Amino acid sequence: MFRKSSFLLRTLFVFYFIGLISSNQVNAQSKAAQIEDLMSLYTEYGQFNGSLLVAEDGEVIYKNGFGKANMEWDIPNTPTTKHRLGSITKQFTAMLILQLVEKGNLKLDVPITTYLPNYPKATGDKITLHHLLTHSSGIPNYTSFPKFFEETSRNPYTPNDFISLFKDMELEFVPGEKFAYSNSGYFLLGVIIEKVTGKSYEENLQEKIFQPLNMKDTGFDNHDVILKNRASGYEKRGNSYSNAPYLDMSIPYAAGSLYSTVEDLYLWDRALAENKLLSKENKDLLFAPHIKSGSGTYGYGWGTNKMANGSRDSLVVIGHGGGINGFNTLINRIPANQELVVLLNNTGRTNLGEMSRNIINILNDLPYDLPQKTLANFLMDEINKNGLENGLKSFEKQKGSKEYILRENDMNALGYQFLQAGQMNEAIAVFKLNVAEFPESSNVYDSLGEAYMETGNKELAILNYKKSIEMDPNNENGKDMLKKTQEN
Structure with missing residues (x-):
C-alpha cells in the first residue's frame, strides 16, 4: 500500500513538473513574440537598427537583429554583429x-x-x-x-x-x-x-x-x-x-x-x-x-x-x-x-x-506602450511635398495625435538637415518650433543661434547664444560662437 501511494505521488510530481516546464516555455514563447512585434514596429518606424538580446531567469528567451549592419552591402544585423x-x-x-x-x-x-x-x-x-x-x-x-x-x-x-x-x-x-x-x-x-x-x-x-x-x-x-x-x-x-x-x-x-x-x-x-x-x-x-x-x-x-x-x-x-x-x-x-x-x-x-x-x-507581465511615429519625419515629408507653410500647418494638426511623438533631438536633427542642404528658411522654422516646444532646453537656443549665424543675422544669433549660455553655463560651443559674433 505504501509503495503504490509513493509511486502515485512520484508520478503526479513528475507530471506536475513537466507541466510546469511546458507552461514556462509557452510563457517565454509568448513574451518573445511580444518582443518581436514591439521591436519590429520600432524598426518599421526607423527608430531601431541593431541587435537585441533578452534573458529571463538567467536564460535567453529572445535574440535577433534588425535592419542593416552595413547599408552599402545590405548586410543584416544579427546577434553576432559586433557593435x-x-x-x-x-x-x-x-x-x-x-x-x-x-x-x-x-x-x-x-x-x-x-x-x-x-x-x-x-x-x-x-x-x-x-x-x-x-x-x-x-x-x-x-x-x-x-x-x-x-x-x-x-x-x-x-x-x-x-x-x-x-x-x-x-x-x-x-x-x-x-x-x-x-x-x-x-x-x-x-x-x-x-x-x-x-x-x-x-x-x-x-x-x-x-x-x-x-x-x-x-x-x-x-x-x-x-x-x-x-x-x-x-x-x-x-x-x-x-x-x-x-x-x-x-x-x-x-x-x-x-x-x-x-x-x-x-x-x-x-x-x-x-x-x-x-x-x-x-x-x-x-x-x-x-x-x-x-x-x-x-x-x-x-x-x-x-x-x-x-x-x-x-x-x-x-x-x-x-x-x-x-x-x-x-x-x-x-x-x-x-x-x-x-x-x-x-x-x-x-x-x-x-x-x-x-x-x-x-x-513582468505589465502593460507596455507601442512606439509612435516620429513627428519630425512627418514634418519633413510634408515640407518637401507641400512647402514650408503647409508643412507647418500639418504639424500643428498632428501635434496632439497619439500616432506621433515629438522629440527634441529629432527636431534638432531635422533642422540641421535643412541647414546643411542650404534650406535656410526651413531650418530656422524647424529650430523655432523646437524652441517653442522645448523652451527649457539650452540646446534648442544654441541651434537656432547657429542657424541665424549661417544666414548672417548676427543680432538674433547673439540673442539666442546668450540665452543658451544663461541656461547652461557649461555650453562651451555657445561661448565660442558668441566670441565669433563679437569678433566679426
Whole structure:
C-alpha cells in the first residue's frame, strides 16, 4: 500500500513538473513574440537598427537583429554583429580596477598621484580612484571641450599624451562634492591600469576578462584591424542616413573604445551574476549607491534606478548606456529576476531607454506602450511635398495625435538637415518650433543661434547664444560662437 501511494505521488510530481516546464516555455514563447512585434514596429518606424538580446531567469528567451549592419552591402544585423559600445566600456574598466584592488595592487581611497607620480599634485593629491570611478573627481570632461568632435577626436594620441590636454586644468568642484559625468576620469583609470600592470589596457582586458569568459567577439576596436562581422556606424538624418564622422579610437580609450555582441554581453551578465571574476564583496561595490546621479545612483561603471510599475513594487534596474559616433547602446540588468536587456544600435541616437522599459514590462507581465511615429519625419515629408507653410500647418494638426511623438533631438536633427542642404528658411522654422516646444532646453537656443549665424543675422544669433549660455553655463560651443559674433 505504501509503495503504490509513493509511486502515485512520484508520478503526479513528475507530471506536475513537466507541466510546469511546458507552461514556462509557452510563457517565454509568448513574451518573445511580444518582443518581436514591439521591436519590429520600432524598426518599421526607423527608430531601431541593431541587435537585441533578452534573458529571463538567467536564460535567453529572445535574440535577433534588425535592419542593416552595413547599408552599402545590405548586410543584416544579427546577434553576432559586433557593435561599438561607447560608455558601456566603463563597466569593464571598473572591473579591472576592482580586480587589482582585490589583489592588493591598488587602493580606492589613496590619491591618484600614488600611481601617477607625474600627475600635477595640486589636483592629483585631492583625487582618489573612488572619485574617478564615480564621476565625482571634478576633472573637466574632455568630450565637452571646444572643437573636440570636429578636430581633436580625429587625431591619434598615446594615453599619456592625451591626458596632457586636461591634467593641468582647474577642477570644476571639490572632489567628492557631487556627480558630474567625466570621460576624463575613466581615461585616467586606463592609464593607471597600464602603469600598475606594465601591460596595455587592451592586454589587461583580454587576459583578465574576455579570455576567462570566452568572450571571443569582444575587444578594443582598433580601426586598422580587419574585424569580421563589425557593424558600420551611421547617423540618422530625418528619413535618410549618412556615414558617421570618423573617430580615432585612441580617444575614447578606457572610457568608450570597446566593441562587443549581444551574445557576449550575455556571458558578461552571467559572470557578474555568478561572481566569476571577483568576490561577491568586491563585485557588489560595482553596483553600490556611491553617489546620487539624477534620479538614481551611480556605482563603479554602473547606474541604478528604480522602475515604477503601477501597483507592483518598483523594479531595481542596474544598467548603463553608451553613445559614440554612429552607435547607441544600452545594457539593463534586473538581478532580482535575473533579467537582462541588451540593445546595440548602429544608426546614432535613439530612445533605447523607452524600448528597454517596454521589454522589461513584457517580461513582468505589465502593460507596455507601442512606439509612435516620429513627428519630425512627418514634418519633413510634408515640407518637401507641400512647402514650408503647409508643412507647418500639418504639424500643428498632428501635434496632439497619439500616432506621433515629438522629440527634441529629432527636431534638432531635422533642422540641421535643412541647414546643411542650404534650406535656410526651413531650418530656422524647424529650430523655432523646437524652441517653442522645448523652451527649457539650452540646446534648442544654441541651434537656432547657429542657424541665424549661417544666414548672417548676427543680432538674433547673439540673442539666442546668450540665452543658451544663461541656461547652461557649461555650453562651451555657445561661448565660442558668441566670441565669433563679437569678433566679426
